[in-house]
Amino acid sequence: MDGTPHRDEIRTTCAYCGVGCGVLVRPDGNGGLSVRGDPDHPANHGRLCSKGFALGETLSLDDRLLSPRVNGTDTDWDTALSLVADRFSQSIARHGPDSVALYVSGQLLTEDYYVANKLMKGFIGSANIDTNSRLCMASTVAGQKRAFGTDTVPGTYEDLELADLVVLVGSNLAWCHPVLYQRLAAAKAARPAMKVVVIDPRRTATCDLADMHLALAPGSDVALFNRLLSAINDGGALDTAFLRHVDGFDAALRAARAQDRNVAGLPADQLDAFCHLWLRTEKVVTVFSQGVNQSSSGTDKVNAIINCHLATGRIGKPGMGPFSVTGQPNAMGGREVGGLANALACHLDIEDPAHRDLVRTFWDAPTMPQAAGLKAVDLFERVRTGQIKALWIVCTNPAVSMPDADAVRDAIAGCDFVVVSDLTAKTDTARLAHVLLPATGWGEKNGTVTNSDRTISRQRAALPAPGATRPDWAIMAEVGRKMGWHKAFDFASPAQIFDEYAALSGLAAATGRDFDISGLTGLGEAGYAALQPTRWPVTKDGGTERFFADGRFFTPEGRARMIPVTARPPEARTSPRFPFVLNTGRIRDQWHTMTRTAKAPRLNQHLGEPFLEIHPQDAAALGIAPATLVTATSPTGRCVLRSLITDRVQRGQVFAPMHWTGETAPTGRIDALVPGIVDPVSGQPESKAAVVALAPF
Numbered sequence: 001m002d003g004t005p006h007r008d009e010i011r012t013t014c015a016y017c018g019v020g021c022g023v024l025v026r027p028d029g030n031g032g033l034s035v036r037g038d039p040d041h042p043a044n045h046g047r048l049c050s051k052g053f054a055l056g057e058t059l060s061l062d063d064r065l066l067s068p069r070v071n072g073t074d075t076d077w078d079t080a081l082s083l084v085a086d087r088f089s090q091s092i093a094r095h096g097p098d099s100v101a102l103y104v105s106g107q108l109l110t111e112d113y114y115v116a117n118k119l120m121k122g123f124i125g126s127a128n129i130d131t132n133s134r135l136c137m138a139s140t141v142a143g144q145k146r147a148f149g150t151d152t153v154p155g156t157y158e159d160l161e162l163a164d165l166v167v168l169v170g171s172n173l174a175w176c177h178p179v180l181y182q183r184l185a186a187a188k189a190a191r192p193a194m195k196v197v198v199i200d201p202r203r204t205a206t207c208d209l210a211d212m213h214l215a216l217a218p219g220s221d222v223a224l225f226n227r228l229l230s231a232i233n234d235g236g237a238l239d240t241a242f243l244r245h246v247d248g249f250d251a252a253l254r255a256a257r258a259q260d261r262n263v264a265g266l267p268a269d270q271l272d273a274f275c276h277l278w279l280r281t282e283k284v285v286t287v288f289s290q291g292v293n294q295s296s297s298g299t300d301k302v303n304a305i306i307n308c309h310l311a312t313g314r315i316g317k318p319g320m321g322p323f324s325v326t327g328q329p330n331a332m333g334g335r336e337v338g339g340l341a342n343a344l345a346c347h348l349d350i351e352d353p354a355h356r357d358l359v360r361t362f363w364d365a366p367t368m369p370q371a372a373g374l375k376a377v378d379l380f381e382r383v384r385t386g387q388i389k390a391l392w393i394v395c396t397n398p399a400v401s402m403p404d405a406d407a408v409r410d411a412i413a414g415c416d417f418v419v420v421s422d423l424t425a426k427t428d429t430a431r432l433a434h435v436l437l438p439a440t441g442w443g444e445k446n447g448t449v450t451n452s453d454r455t456i457s458r459q460r461a462a463l464p465a466p467g468a469t470r471p472d473w474a475i476m477a478e479v480g481r482k483m484g485w486h487k488a489f490d491f492a493s494p495a496q497i498f499d500e501y502a503a504l505s506g507l508a509a510a511t512g513r514d515f516d517i518s519g520l521t522g523l524g525e526a527g528y529a530a531l532q533p534t535r536w537p538v539t540k541d542g543g544t545e546r547f548f549a550d551g552r553f554f555t556p557e558g559r560a561r562m563i564p565v566t567a568r569p570p571e572a573r574t575s576p577r578f579p580f581v582l583n584t585g586r587i588r589d590q591w592h593t594m595t596r597t598a599k600a601p602r603l604n605q606h607l608g609e610p611f612l613e614i615h616p617q618d619a620a621a622l623g624i625a626p627a628t629l630v631t632a633t634s635p636t637g638r639c640v641l642r643s644l645i646t647d648r649v650q651r652g653q654v655f656a657p658m659h660w661t662g663e664t665a666p667t668g669r670i671d672a673l674v675p676g677i678v679d680p681v682s683g684q685p686e687s688k689a690a691v692v693a694l695a696p697f
């Protein structure tokens with residue numbers, strides 16, 4: 001088949017990562033879909049990765065939740081949602097609005113997210129709504145807001161192809177954002193002079209493309225980029241004209257100079273070679289992901305990277321800039337729509353009284369919270385202590401994916417009233433629910449998502465909603481109406497929600513915020529149905545490709561801020577009792593807790609069970625043989641994994657994937673081993689530096 005879409009193909013986007021690839025789908029007549037890459041989508045130009053190609057194999061209904069359930073018994077929607085509305089209303093009346101909470105997901109579509117936030121922040125009057133994106137990129141949000149005044153990604157995917165040097169920090173792009181990796185590999189093949197540097201304690205598949213791999217010690221990123229900032233200053237690479245648009249250079253440089261020249265784990269000649277390459281290459285993009293974000297110093301790491309780009313003026317220009325890649329398909333949409341407990345819609349700040357007032361007036365809301373709500377780790381702690389008495393979990397599986405997962409599972413089990421909306425009743429979290437609400441999933445629902453380079457794309461339904469399933473926005477709007485807010489939640493379609501959201505963005509932009517999609521108001525049902533991938537901002541007069549090359553930022557002063565940062569090691573320290581540092585992450589062919597990808601047989605063939613990468617010398621010292629079971633124990637939990645002996649990991653470090661759960665060995669509940677230690681600014685957990693002990697099983 002050529003690249004031209006076939007007449008009966010439907011344009012939508014992939015369900016998985018933040019690359020946000022466009023796909024063309026066609027019902028196969030047996031309840032499934034044929035899937036191919038959309039040649040016209042700007043994120044992927046027809047490419048897909050293994051997960052995207054297998055999307056059509058994940059649609060069987062055998063494990064689907066097809067009817068609302070209360071205490072294990074099927075019921076009708078009216079009974080289930082009346083119960084949810086009543087129990088939430090009772091808790092609010094007796095214990096106040098902060099006695100209820102929503103925990104949502106970067107898998108949700110923007111319209112779902114918008115309704116969830118409006119319900120909680122505008123009408124229930126609590127900011128206790130957080131998202132699993134807190135585990136993914138909250139440190140980038142916090143770092144970008146500190147530097148730019150707003151959570152703005154300055155550049156585009158094309159910048160990775162235009163750069164002469166791409167530095168990948170804490171990013172296994174080859175497995176976690178495979179199509180972006182394919183684009184980078186193709187660009188490097190076309191221009192072999194282009195250099196790629198990977199900064200990661202572990203030798204990942206991404207290193208196959210690298211000219212240089214810096215295997216720094218876990219948590220050393222700030223020290224490395226502070227060293228680079230000193231070298232930029234000493235090497236005459238400052239952009240003094242651009243620095244007129246930047247505050248804080250002197251303090252940031254002082255902090256950088258105070259740093260030891262030795263960056264843990266790196267020999268001086270490698271460090272010098274990296275700095276030399278960075279200084280002499282003007283077109284440099286620094287891509288960063290979870291190795292930066294999932295750290296107790298994640299926000300500082302983000303700012304250490306941004307500092308170097310601000311000092312050199314290498315930002316917002318073709319082939320230049322710091323570039324965060326997000327894990328989930330709509331982590332960006334969730335950030336934009338205010339999905340985090342410390343945000344409001346359209347990049348407005350919940351702690352700014354004028355912003356709160358703007359949103360309250362626009363929504364005609366009875367109340368607004370006066371401060372940020374509970375971030376994910378704190379939210380589940382309040383569930384554990386009983387202060388949160390009614391909890392609604394939407395489209396995510398925190399009993400597996402939260403740090404200290406066993407404690408989170410027990411906290412949910414002990415909560416007075418738990419509602420779970422999901423595709424299936426078979427997750428560890430859904431099993432704990434009093435009320436289960438059957439949601440439509442990918443291929444069945446309509447809405448929008450935003451990918452890592454600010455491109456808003458439509459997800460479109462190609463299959464009928466099975467059983468009694470409903471879209472998440474419709475479920476939450478109905479609860480809002482049942483709680484008494486009829487007019488505010490009188491949405492009949494995602495197009496209506498999007499229109500309201502776009503109108504709010506115009507008001508937000510008028511106050512000096514970056515996020516503006518006011519040019520997409522008034523699309524109507526037909527215009528929304530036909531909406532093509534569009535990178536924001538989108539005003540009535542057009543938009544702008546990149547931000548900040550003109551030196552205009554969104555801080556009150558209009559200037560960027562360099563932040564003085566000092567390297568801190570991970571919070572959990574190894575000891576004779578727990579002598580290994582545990583790194584966690586994704587594998588190529590699975591997604592999150594595998595509720596979708598495990599349904600595709602070919603995706604299970606890549607790596608079929610949970611494993612632990614361990615260095616050969618460590619394995620020998622512990623008497624661990626290849627492919628045998630190993631018990632990993634941390635202060636918070638225990639798990640049993642298959643040994644994979646490899647020098648991809650350094651001595652003293654081990655790696656395990658994040659996807660598996662299970663009651664019998666090997667059990668991959670790896671987040672049971674990760675402590676609930678968070679970055680003090682972003683609240684993002686440190687998921688890549690737990691400490692563990694190992695022993696043959």
Ligand code: SF4
Binds near residue numbers: 018
């Ligand atoms: Fe889907 Fe990401 Fe793969 Fe693209 S790269 S097909 S968005 S999983």
